[in-house]
Amino acid sequence: MAEPLHTLGAAELGRRLASRDLTSRALAEALLARAASRRELGAFNSLDADDLLRQADAADARRAGGRSLGPLDGIPVAIKDNIAVRGQPLTCSSRMLAGYVSPYDSAVAERLRAAGALLMGRLNMDEFAMGSSTETSATGLARNPWDPARTPGGSSGGSAACLASGQAPLALGSDTGGSIRQPASHCGLVGLKPTYGLVSRHGLVAFASSLDQIGPMARSVDDCELLLAALAGPDARDMTCLAADARAPRVLPADRKPRLGVPRALLEGVAPGVRKAFDDALGVYRAEGCELVDVDLPSAALAVPAYYVVATAEASSNLARYDGIRYGHRAARDGDIVALMSQSRAEGFGAEVKRRILLGTFVLSAGFADAYYGKALAARARIREEYLGALARVDALATPTVPSSAFRLGEKAADPLQMYLEDLFTIPANLAGLPALSVPSGLDGALPVGLHLVGPPLGEGLLLGLARRLERATGLAHRVAQP
Amino acid sequence: MSNPREAWEVVIGLEVHVQLRTAAKVFSPAPWGFGAEPNSHIDPVSLGLPGSLPVVNLAALEQAIRLGLAVDAEIPEVCAWDRKNYFYPDNPKNYQLTQMARPVVVGGSVEIELPGASRNVMGEHRRVRLHHAHLEEDVGKLSHAAGGSLVDYNRAGVPLLEIVTEPDLRSAAEAEAFLRALHALVTQAGISDADMEKGQLRCDANVSLRRPGAPLGTRTETKNLNSISGVRAAIEAEVVRQARELEAGRPVVQETRGWNAEAGRGYVLRDKEDAQDYRYFPDPDIPPVAIDRARVERLRAGLPERPFDRQRRYLADLGLPYTAASVLVADLALALWFEEAVAAHPANPVGIANLVANDLLRELAASAQPGEAAPPAPAGLAGCKVRPAALAELVRLTDAGAISKQQAREVLAEMFLTGQAPAAIVGARGLAQNSDAGELERVVREVVADPAFAKSLAEFRAGNAKAINALKGPIMKRTQGKANPALVDEILRRVLS
Numbered sequence: 009m010a011e012p013l014h015t016l017g018a019a020e021l022g023r024r025l026a027s028r029d030l031t032s033r034a035l036a037e038a039l040l041a042r043a044a045s046r047r048e049l050g051a052f053n054s055l056d057a058d059d060l061l062r063q064a065d066a067a068d069a070r071r072a073g074g075r076s077l078g079p080l081d082g083i084p085v086a087i088k089d090n091i092a093v094r095g096q097p098l099t100c101s102s103r104m105l106a107g108y109v110s111p112y113d114s115a116v117a118e119r120l121r122a123a124g125a126l127l128m129g130r131l132n133m134d135e136f137a138m139g140s141s142t143e144t145s146a147t148g149l150a151r152n153p154w155d156p157a158r159t160p161g162g163s164s165g166g167s168a169a170c171l172a173s174g175q176a177p178l179a180l181g182s183d184t185g186g187s188i189r190q191p192a193s194h195c196g197l198v199g200l201k202p203t204y205g206l207v208s209r210h211g212l213v214a215f216a217s218s219l220d221q222i223g224p225m226a227r228s229v230d231d232c233e234l235l236l237a238a239l240a241g242p243d244a245r246d247m248t249c250l251a252a253d254a255r256a257p258r259v260l261p262a263d264r265k266p267r268l269g270v271p272r273a274l275l276e277g278v279a280p281g282v283r284k285a286f287d288d289a290l291g292v293y294r295a296e297g298c299e300l301v302d303v304d305l306p307s308a309a310l311a312v313p314a315y316y317v318v319a320t321a322e323a324s325s326n327l328a329r330y331d332g333i334r335y336g337h338r339a340a341r342d343g344d345i346v347a348l349m350s351q352s353r354a355e356g357f358g359a360e361v362k363r364r365i366l367l368g369t370f371v372l373s374a375g376f377a378d379a380y381y382g383k384a385l386a387a388r389a390r391i392r393e394e395y396l397g398a399l400a401r402v403d404a405l406a407t408p409t410v411p412s413s414a415f416r417l418g419e420k421a422a423d424p425l426q427m428y429l430e431d432l433f434t435i436p437a438n439l440a441g442l443p444a445l446s447v448p449s450g451l452d453g454a455l456p457v458g459l460h461l462v463g464p465p466l467g468e469g470l471l472l473g474l475a476r477r478l479e480r481a482t483g484l485a486h487r488v489a490q491p
Numbered sequence: 492m493s494n495p496r497e498a499w500e501v502v503i504g505l506e507v508h509v510q511l512r513t514a515a516k517v518f519s520p521a522p523w524g525f526g527a528e529p530n531s532h533i534d535p536v537s538l539g540l541p542g543s544l545p546v547v548n549l550a551a552l553e554q555a556i557r558l559g560l561a562v563d564a565e566i567p568e569v570c571a572w573d574r575k576n577y578f579y580p581d582n583p584k585n586y587q588l589t590q591m592a593r594p595v596v597v598g599g600s601v602e603i604e605l606p607g608a609s610r611n612v613m614g615e616h617r618r619v620r621l622h623h624a625h626l627e628e629d630v631g632k633l634s635h636a637a638g639g640s641l642v643d644y645n646r647a648g649v650p651l652l653e654i655v656t657e658p659d660l661r662s663a664a665e666a667e668a669f670l671r672a673l674h675a676l677v678t679q680a681g682i683s684d685a686d687m688e689k690g691q692l693r694c695d696a697n698v699s700l701r702r703p704g705a706p707l708g709t710r711t712e713t714k715n716l717n718s719i720s721g722v723r724a725a726i727e728a729e730v731v732r733q734a735r736e737l738e739a740g741r742p743v744v745q746e747t748r749g750w751n752a753e754a755g756r757g758y759v760l761r762d763k764e765d766a767q768d769y770r771y772f773p774d775p776d777i778p779p780v781a782i783d784r785a786r787v788e789r790l791r792a793g794l795p796e797r798p799f800d801r802q803r804r805y806l807a808d809l810g811l812p813y814t815a816a817s818v819l820v821a822d823l824a825l826a827l828w829f830e831e832a833v834a835a836h837p838a839n840p841v842g843i844a845n846l847v848a849n850d851l852l853r854e855l856a857a858s859a860q861p862g863e864a865a866p867p868a869p870a871g872l873a874g875c876k877v878r879p880a881a882l883a884e885l886v887r888l889t890d891a892g893a894i895s896k897q898q899a900r901e902v903l904a905e906m907f908l909t910g911q912a913p914a915a916i917v918g919a920r921g922l923a924q925n926s927d928a929g930e931l932e933r934v935v936r937e938v939v940a941d942p943a944f945a946k947s948l949a950e951f952r953a954g955n956a957k958a959i960n961a962l963k964g965p966i967m968k969r970t971q972g973k974a975n976p977a978l979v980d981e982i983l984r985r986v987l988s
Contacts, residue, residue, distance in 0.1 A: 092542040105541065112535055114542060211542040218775035246544050247777050322775055325574050328585035329539040333642070345580050345640060372576070372770035381772060 013038040014174035015488045018231040021177055022079045025071065032071075032082030036064035036126060039084055043129070043175040045491075049160075050142075050150040051170035053089045054097050055129035060084065063126040070124065080238055081124025086176035088167050089130040090137055091222060092211035093117045096127075100213050101145035101166075102135045104330045104337045104356030114211020115243045116180060116222050123238045128176055132166030135358045136327065137187055137215045139163050140430040143421050144360040151417070152194060153489035154455055158414040161191030161430075167225050168195035174488040178226050178235045182212055184219045185315055186409075186434025189446035192225055193409035193458025196448045196487050198232040198475060199225040201434075203465050204441035205250040208243030214326040216319035217248075219438040228485040229447065229476045236468060258467040260403060266474065268293055269303035269402035274433070279412035281452030286408045289449040289459045292481040293406075293474075303398045303405065308436055310387040312428060315435045317371050317384035324368030330356060363424065392440035399442070399464040404474055407433045409446040409458035433460050443468045447475035448484035456484070499700040499737070501730050502707060503660035504622075505722075506695040507673060509652045509683045510629065511554040517628050517650035518545030518588060518777075525689040529643035537648045539583035544776050547572075551650035553790055554682050555595045555626040556782065558652060560791045561680050562621055564599025570626075571779035576770040580640070581631040583647050590625035591771045593779065597623050601656075601676065602799045603668040613813045616799065619669050620657040627651050646690075652683075658697065658707065663726040666696065670719050675798045679823040687718050694722050698729045700737060708733075709743040713750050713757055725750040728757055801826055809833070809840040815848040824872050825852075828879050836883035836890075843886050850900055851877065854907040876910030877903070885913040892975060898922050924975040928982065931966075931974055935982050938965045951987065959983060 013021075013035055024030035040057050067082035076082075087093055090100045092110035094117070099105045117127055134144040142150040142165025150165040152158040153173035160169040164181030168191035171179050181188035183201035192199025201223045212222055224235035243249045260266050270290065275283065290300060332338035332352030339351035357365070371380035398405060410430055420427045437444035442465060446458035459478060463471040479485050516523055519536030535543035552570075559566050573591040600618040607614035629649040633642050654673070660666050674692065677683040685692040694717075699710035713729060716722045728750075733743050746762040796804075798820045805816040819826045829847050833840045855871040885906070889899045894917055905916045917923050925931060938944055944965060950958035959980075966979050 090542075098541055100541070108541070110542070111540070112542075210544055213541040214776075216775075245546055247546055248775075321772060325576050325586050325770070325772070328576060328578065329541075329583065331578065331580070331585060333580045334538055334583065334644075335540070346578065349578055349580070369770065372772055374768045374770075377770070377772070 012174075014042040015486065016177065017228050017486050018080070018083050018177040018226065018234055019228075021083050022081075022234075025082045026076070028071075032064040032067040032126065033061060035082065036060050036084060039128070039176055042173075043170075046153070046173045046175055048151065049153055049156065049169045049173055050132050050145075050148050051166045051173065051175055052086070053099055053101060053130045053132050053147045053166070056096065059096070060126055060128050067124055067126065077122065077124030079234060080120070082126065083178065084126040084128040084176050085120055085235065086128045086131050086167065086170050086179040087117070088133055088164055088180050088182055090133060090182055090213040090215075091116060091180055092213070093127050097130055098213065099130065099147065100136045101133045101147050102356065102358070102361070103146045104353075105335075106146075106337060108335055110211075112211065115208035115245060116239050117211065119238055119241060125178075125238065131164070131170055131179060134163035134165065134187075135361050136213070136323075137163040137182055137184055137220075138323070138360050138364055140186070140190055140427050141415075141417070141420065142166060142191075143417065144358055146358055149417060152414050152455075154195065155414065158416050158455070159194065161194035161410075161414060163187040164191050164199075164225065168192060168197055168199075171195065171197050171225055171227055172487075172489050178224065178231060180222055180235075180239075181225045182215075182220060182222050183434075183438065184215050184319060185438050186431040188223045188225060189409050189434045189444060189458070189460060190430055192446040193460070194414035194456065196456030196484060197225055197227055198229050198445065198447050198479075199223065200232055200236060200445040200468065200471070201437060201443065202236065202240065202468060203250075203443045204438075205248050206255070206443070206466070206468070207239045208241070208246040208249045210243055210245040210249075214322075216322040217326060218322060219315075219319055221438075227487065229472055229479050232445070233472045236472075240468075256466060257469050258464050259469045260473050265297050265299045266293075266404075267299045267301050267402040268474075269301050269398055269405045271303050271305045271308065271405060271407060273304065274308055274407060277411055278408055279452070281455075282408045282410070282412055282457050285450030285452060285457040286406075286459065289478055289482075290406065292478055296477050296481070301402050303402060305394050305398060305405075305436075307387065307390045307394050311391055311436045311439055312432060314384040314387035314391065315431070315439060316367065316428060317380050318388060318439070320364045320368030321372050321381050321384075322368070324365045324372065327357075327361065327365055332356070360424070388439045391436055395436060395440045395442060395462065396464070399462075399467075403463070404467070404471060405462040407460045408449075409433060409460035413452040413455040413457055437462045441465065443471055445471050445475055447478055448482060448487075449478060450482065450484075456487075498702065499730075499734055500703045501661055502658045502699045502701060502710075503662075503666050503726060504658040504697040504710075505654075505656045505660065505666060505669060506697070507654045507656075507670070508693045509558075509654060509673075509677055509685060510691040511551050511626075511650040511652055512681055512683050513548060513550045513554060513650055515548050515550070516648035517548050517551045517626065519543075519548075519648055521648065523645065523649045525686075525691070527645055529641070530645060532645040533647070537583065537644050539585075545588060545774075547777060547780055548650065551626060552595065552780065552782075553786070554650070555624065555652050556787060557680055557790050557794060558624060558654070558677065558682050559596035559599060560787070561676055561682070561794055561797060562596075562599035562601050564621060564624070565597040566595065566782055566787050567593065567597055569593060569779045569781050570595040572774045572777045573771045574774050577767055579630070579633075580642050581633045581647070583631065583644060587628060587630065588774055588777070589627035589653075592773070594623040594625035595782070596621070596625070596654075599624075601669060601672055602797070603665065603672040604799065605668050606664060611812075611814050613817075619659045619665075622655045622657050624652050624654040627653060658699075663723045663730070666726055667719055667723050670694065670722060672798070675821065679798060680794055690717060693717050696722060696726050696729070698726055698733065699743065700730065700733045708737075709745050711743065711746050711748050713748045714760065716750055718752070721750060721752050724752070724755060725757060728755065732757065795823060805844075809844070811841060811844045815841075815844040818848040818852070819844060828872055831879035832883040832886075835880045836887050839886050839890055842890065843883060846882060846886060846899070846903060850903050851875075851882070851907070854904060858907070875907070877906045881906060881912055888913055888917065892926060892977070893917065893924055894922055895924070895976075921971070921973065923973065925970050925973040926975040926978055928978060931970070931978055932982050932986070934966055934969050934974070935979065935986050938962055938969065939986055941965070948987075959987075
């Protein structure tokens with residue numbers, strides 16, 4: 009066997025497990041060894057090897073007994089540290105939740121267990137998913153496997169670093185403004201943010217509830233689709249999760265050329281290497297027989313400011329529960345309860361989280377809520393309307409995922425506004441609740457660059473189909489960074 | 492000097508928190524109930540654990556809708572929840588899910604009965620308008636012990652309906668009447684157990700004074716009143732306090748107040764400057780909930796008759812006296828028990844009402860274990876050996892003249908103890924009256940002819956009307972006391988005339 013196990017994708021691993029050429033235990037051991045050798049990338053906050061091996065043995069026993077649970081049975085899926093897994097830490101890379109262990113499984117953890125997948129470790133992230141570089145993590149930064157001096161992106165930077173270095177074939181991320189797609193772009197992966205409500209948020213630690221979605225990350229379109237199929241489904245424990253009868257998927261039309269919308273006005277300021285990869289990708293689609301259509305999205309410029317009002321407003325409320333009373337970090341001081349809560353929060357949260365809580369508290373305050381929160385909701389509604397209007401004329405909207413390739417660690421950490429612009433292209437899909445993915449489109453030097461596709465509600469299959477065409481043309485699937 | 496307080500018009504609005512009767516909490520499947528071990532009725536949602544999400548308990552929403560229907564309110568097509576943000580350790584998420592913008596109940600009114608001139612006279616009925624009622628989650632309970640504070644989250648997430656009145660009440664007595672009427676309404680409909688001692692019904696009172704016809708004065712809000720007498724005392728004290736302020740030329744300060752029931756004194760909790768900014772915004776975890784019209788109609792059809800509607804019917808259709816009607820309608824189980832008896836013997840609802848409201852309730856009260864309060868009527872009635880049909884039969888026997896009313900009470904006491912049918916008790920005790928006119932006339936003639944009673948007979952014939960009673964004694968004796976007294980009197984007078 010030429011290729012080492014850690015470079016294989018989930019679909020291939022599934023075939024080998026099914027044909028008994030491979031055991032889940034051997035796979036788990038190989039990945040644990042790989043993770044141990046790539047620890048300096050900071051992908052995992054914690055990795056419970058015994059727990060993983062127990063799950064692998066159970067999967068092997070199932071298969072031996074003829075009770076395989078399907079294509080994911082026995083395959084490890086690494087989990088971002090803001091998604092609850094019973095009995096495992098749930099830290100959100102925050103000092104606030106250091107030592108906290110979740111007493112229950114998230115809906116996606118349950119679904120993965122039901123599919124036989126091994127729930128692997130706790131992936132590093134920006135603190136409470138607030139950041140675009142994994143530099144706000146309180147557990148230490150994560151590095152880009154393609155250039156360890158650079159960021160893997162964020163907030164699902166641990167997920168991206170893990171996949172790009174071959175520590176797991178599949179990973180879960182969460183995406184509030186681009187947190188799956190931006191790191192996927194920076195690390196040469198396929199990452200998909202589903203339609204809002206396709207995947208249950210039960211057990212996902214909330215950052216901005218109306219924007220958050222859990223999604224799949226992988227090294228190929230096929231693997232991403234495989235994982236998405238396991239994650240998606242109705243869940244009565246999340247009232248924003250779509251009911252079974254509201255899940256009619258959208259696919260590419262068979263009777264005409266696919267139409268790709270390109271909002272050219274938004275492309276100013278895109279770095280040359282990224283622009284070239286984008287133009288190359290459009291060339292591929294043109295050669296594939298797709299029709300390219302210029303579209304105008306005038307309200308897209310409102311997306312970043314609207315996002316930073318809506319997301320911080322919700323976050324200020326969502327993070328209020330971390331007060332040191334019931335769980336999490338508690339300041340060592342006596343005195344009155346209000347002071348205890350205040351001090352616990354002062355110590356438990358990092359600077360970026362505090363910045364967003366303060367901003368969100370401000371925009372909801374009496375006298376300011378109409379001017380900020382109210383206006384942001386209006387802008388959000390207009391953006392959604394504009395995107396749905398555009399998607400009535402084209403099958404998907406294409407831009408680069410990020411205006412530039414992965415930046416050097418520390419380069420933007422001191423400049424939050426510059427950091428917020430990382431999400432310029434990805435934020436509108438969250439505001440509009442639309443599915444979107446990033447798929448590798450080329451390289452900017454040694455650094456991967458992603459193409460971003462936004463589709464209509466429930467258009468995940470359509471987007472994956474388009475992504476697959478590009479992947480075939482670029483050959484950028486299943487790439488694992490050396491060593 | 493006239494009392495200047497009489498020149499003030501008192502304006503009161505109430506905010507009443509009612510814990511809804513449901514098996515599970517309002518946003519999670521955790522069970523709840525009074526008196527459980529601290530922190531035993533909890534789950535990830537009740538504790539606000541990371542990743543937990545609220546899911547509206549439709550049973551709680553239905554109870555809220557039922558309250559709305561019971562007060563003739565509008566049930567909107569859609570209701571929604573907002574977050575009320577404030578930090579306090581009894582509040583697990585440090586925000587409370589409530590309905591600020593789109594409550595489940597809009598408008599409506601509660602019929603109240605003011606005290607009458609005496610307890611036998613019905614007082615004025617009036618309707619108190621509601622502004623709205625919203626469905627929210629209760630918070631936990633904080634207690635301060637030596638060396639620290641303890642918090643119990645059993646109550647966190649208990650469904651709480653906050654019922655907000657318009658400022659329609661004009662006295663503490665009216666506030667009390669409102670709470671009594673609301674209590675009867677929600678308990679009879681099974682919307683809430685509304686036990687104030689268990690905190691299932693709590694009240695905040697907004698009070699202001701004005702000269703009649705003037706605009707509303709500045710109000711204060713006295714929070715967390717947990718007994719009807721407390722509401723009454725707190726309002727009365729606040730009226731006196733505000734009148735004193737105003738009469739001294741000092742403005743009333745808008746403030747939130749507490750009530751010390753032991754001391755009988757109100758105190759300032761916080762003034763307007765401390766007013767919190769709750770930063771309300773729509774809860775993103777709970778999409779607005781559409782309220783299905785067919786469901787509303789089904790709930791409407793399932794509501795019991797309202798206490799005052801029942802009272803009107805008892806007075807007008809059944810001809811009951813006010814006191815008996817009031818006793819019966821105060822308790823739904825008792826009223827239904829009464830109606831079952833009336834259905835079995837429709838000829839005499841008043842007779843049935845009197846036996847139920849006086850005698851049966853007295854037996855139930857007397858049967859309570861020593862040292863225990865009498866069980867509330869529903870519980871007492873459930874185990875009561877007297878069934879409605881049997882009581883109806885007892886009244887029928889009385890109406891037919893088979894036994895006297897006094898005998899009926901004795902029979903009822905026996906029925907209560909043994910559960911035997913009234914006819915069986917009457918037979919076994921030999922209580923049945925002899926109303927056989929032929930046999931009674933034979934006995935009457937025997938006695939009249941008996942020389943032993945010649946003296947009494949002569950006195951009667953001489954014009955001493957009372958002497959006839961001396962003849963009745965032997966007649967009763969010769970019939971072993973069973974002769975129908977009315978019939979004996981009639982026959983005796985006929986025979987002597």
